[in-house]
Amino acid sequence: MAGSEEGVKVAQAAAEPLIRLEDVSKVYGRGPAEVQALRHVHLRIATGEFVAVMGPSGSGKSTLMHILGCLDTPTRGRYWLAGEDVSRLDEEALAHVRNRRIGFVFQQFYLLEHLSAWHNVALPLVYAGVDPATRRRRALAALDRVGLADRVEHRPNMLSGGQQQRVAIARALVTEPAIVLADEPTGNLDTAAAQEVLALLAELRQNGHTIVLITHDRDVAARAERLLRIRDGVLEERAS
Numbered sequence: 001m002a003g004s005e006e007g008v009k010v011a012q013a014a015a016e017p018l019i020r021l022e023d024v025s026k027v028y029g030r031g032p033a034e035v036q037a038l039r040h041v042h043l044r045i046a047t048g049e050f051v052a053v054m055g056p057s058g059s060g061k062s063t064l065m066h067i068l069g070c071l072d073t074p075t076r077g078r079y080w081l082a083g084e085d086v087s088r089l090d091e092e093a094l095a096h097v098r099n100r101r102i103g104f105v106f107q108q109f110y111l112l113e114h115l116s117a118w119h120n121v122a123l124p125l126v127y128a129g130v131d132p133a134t135r136r137r138r139a140l141a142a143l144d145r146v147g148l149a150d151r152v153e154h155r156p157n158m159l160s161g162g163q164q165q166r167v168a169i170a171r172a173l174v175t176e177p178a179i180v181l182a183d184e185p186t187g188n189l190d191t192a193a194a195q196e197v198l199a200l201l202a203e204l205r206q207n208g209h210t211i212v213l214i215t216h217d218r219d220v221a222a223r224a225e226r227l228l229r230i231r232d233g234v235l236e237e238r239a240s
Contacts, residue, residue, distance in 0.1 A: 016083050018178060018210055019045040019068065024077030024087075026063050026233075037063040039233040041077070045212065047178075050205040052213045052224035053235075060233040062183070065214045069102050069181050070094045082178050099128055103172030103180040107187035109164045111156040118143060118152040121171045128175065142170035146200060162193030169200060173209075180204065183214045198223045 026038040037060045045051055055061040066072040067079060070086055073094075079087040086097055111120045122139040130138070143152050146166040156164050165185060172180050182201060186194035202223060205211050215221050227238045 016080075017044040018047045018049075018082055019043065019212075020080040021067075022078045022080075024067065024074045024079060026060075026067065026072070027075045037233050038067070038074070038235075041233075041235045043228075043235060045179075045210065047210055048205065048208050049226060050202065050211045050213070050224045051226045051228060052215060052221035053228045053230055054215055054218065054221040054238075055230035056216055059230045060235075061214050061216075061230050063233075064230060064235070065181055065183050065212075068179075068212060069104060070097045099124060100175060101178045103175065103177035105165070105168050105172050105180065105182040105185045107184040109156070109161075109168045109188075111164055111167060113156050116153045116155055117148060117159070117167045117170075120156070120167055121174050124171060124175050138174050139170070142174040143167070145173065146170045160193065161189050162196050165189060165193070165197050166200065169197070169204075173204070179210045179212060181212050181214070184216070185213070186215075186217070186220055194220070 021041050021043040024038055024041040025036065028035045028037060041064065053061050053064060063072070067074060070081070070089075074087050077087065078085060081097065081101060084097075086094065089097065112123075118136065118139040121142050122135040125135040125138060140149070140152055143149055146169050148163060148166055148170065151159060151163060156167070159167065180201075185201070186197055189197060198220065201211050201213065205225075211224070213220070213224055221227055229236055229238045
């Protein structure tokens, strides 16, 4: 009987989506200044999915990314990440979730110019208290995964825009996060570099990573397996 109950628990854990939003709304301001950035959002994303969220400026996609990335909390509704209700956590607990479970890739690379590529990649591990030898080993491994094993000692000004974004992706991966959130990751890249970065994200998905891509570009969104459209804070699924 005990073995049967354990089997049910395992099956339930396997069925639980990595990301689950239930009736999430986000409101900024009060009274006449009130802005409803998200309206009753329901969302499920399974482990290993590559999902694009597309919408124009002011549609609510950045607010959605902030909530998914535990940078903000819902005004109403609940958010479960890997089975944990993170919508009720305090700031300290949210910071722990961000550092351990979420990798961020932004339009701006946010690399420190005075640090080498591998030192930039290792920064999240510094904040996590990982020892120096392990930081270096994991940073070099992450750079190898994005095709920059021969650029580990290069500083950002010695790298192309596409290479700098690859360093940023390696930094997102170094903590072995549950999810990678990419917010307009090709916005500052030329066409060739943008295609390389999108191909890398697709490869990461093939290797089991969960990718959520925020974009306003239809061609970029087309690289994902699922397309979600957001407008005026309302999220809906679109045929790919």
